[in-house]
Amino acid sequence: xxxxxxxxxxxxxxxxxGFTLSEGQILDFAITYDPQPFHIDAQAAAEGPYGGIISSGxxxxxxxxxxxxxxxxxxxxxMGGPGxxxxxxxxxxxxxxxxxxxxxxxxxxxxxSKPDRGILRIQYRGYNQHGNExxxxxxxxxxxxxxxxx
Numbered sequence: 001x002x003x004x005x006x007x008x009x010x011x012x013x014x015x016x017x018g019f020t021l022s023e024g025q026i027l028d029f030a031i032t033y034d035p036q037p038f039h040i041d042a043q044a045a046a047e048g049p050y051g052g053i054i055s056s057g058x059x060x061x062x063x064x065x066x067x068x069x070x071x072x073x074x075x076x077x078x079m080g081g082p083g084x085x086x087x088x089x090x091x092x093x094x095x096x097x098x099x100x101x102x103x104x105x106x107x108x109x110x111x112x113s114k115p116d117r118g119i120l121r122i123q124y125r126g127y128n129q130h131g132n133e134x135x136x137x138x139x140x141x142x143x144x145x146x147x148x149x150x
Contacts, residue, residue: 002076005108005118005143012105016067021055023095029059050092057089060135064101064126073103079117079142087137091128098129106138110145118143 030039034056037044045053061084068074093099103122110118120143126135 001072003073004077004146005110005120006146008077008105008108008120008143010105010107014068014071014073014103016064016071016101016103018098018100019063019067020098021059021063021093021095023053026053026055026059026095030056034058053095055093055097057135060089060093060099060126061087061137064099064124064135064137065139067101068103068124074120074122074141077120077141077143079144081139081141083140085121085138085140087135089135091132091134093128093134097134099126099134101126103139108143116145118145 027040030036036056038048038050038054039045039056040053042053045051069078101124103124106121106123108118108120120139120141122139122141124135124137124139125133128134
């Protein structure tokens with residue numbers, strides 16, 4: 001469905017398909033991008049504060065974001081964005097966990113200086129298969145307005 005900035009309103013909620021992380025996926029990501037012992041070393045992880053291998057929060061962030069992007073809900077509107085606010089890693093993500101993501105529109109603000117665009121603030125939350133929230137962040141998205149709207 002084609003959606004522009006003007007088609008979104010505060011409180012709109014979108015749910016994305018889930019993803020399940022294997023230990024191999026966690027290790028592959030961590031070895032390349034976040035090589036801390038609790039992500040890459042089973043023995044060190046077992047003896048550490050999490051009691052085993054956990055996903056990098058950055059991997060969880062990227063996958064939650066990807067699942068919403070792939071749902072297509074922001075395909076037309078998105079012009080990129082200036083940042084992410086209030087990123088929180090709330091609980092460990094372990095091998096075999098299935099994470100489901102939801103995105104809620106917090107605000108829609110047309111630009112005063114550039115009438116062809118505006119800003120969407122979108123609260124992302126990821127939940128594991130037990131319903132526990134594992135990640136939370138706010139995406140600040142530059143959004144395209146409907147052609148001819150000013």
